[in-house]
Amino acid sequence: HKIMITKLKFKSSGINAEYGIVQVLCNFWNTANTHAYLNAYLQQEGSEEGEGALTENTHYDVYANTFYNEVMIPWDTALPNKLRVTVKSSYKTGGDKNWYRIRIVGYILA
Secondary structure, eight states, rough: OOOOEEOOOOOOSOEEEEEEEEEEEEEEEOTOOOOOEEEEEEETTTTOOOOOEEEEEEEOOOOEEEEEEEEEOOOOOTTTTTTEEEEEEEESSSSOOOOOEEEEEEEEOO
16 A cells, blocks of 8 residues: 655744644545555554544545545654554555555644
8 A cells, every 4th residue: 555644844933733634535536346444543642642633544446536635733843754554444445546645744833
């Protein structure tokens, strides 16, 4: 399975972010009977257990679509600027044209 993870670097100007906004994008570009499933737990590296969010994505038999979600997770600028993605389950058929991208796209200030 192809999962791309990128991160946004927060400026070290004393900004104290309360939440990170994580983009979950699914590119689904195949015809009948193909799958793009991804269920994952998203949290900041170094945060306490349970300080994150579950994202659940189940796409089947859809031709040439993208699905875009944003998930908010607690974010502490005192911790590492890394996103931890724990895949709970995934299933993909249909070749390399079905994929997910997960990345931090913003934050909400305290």
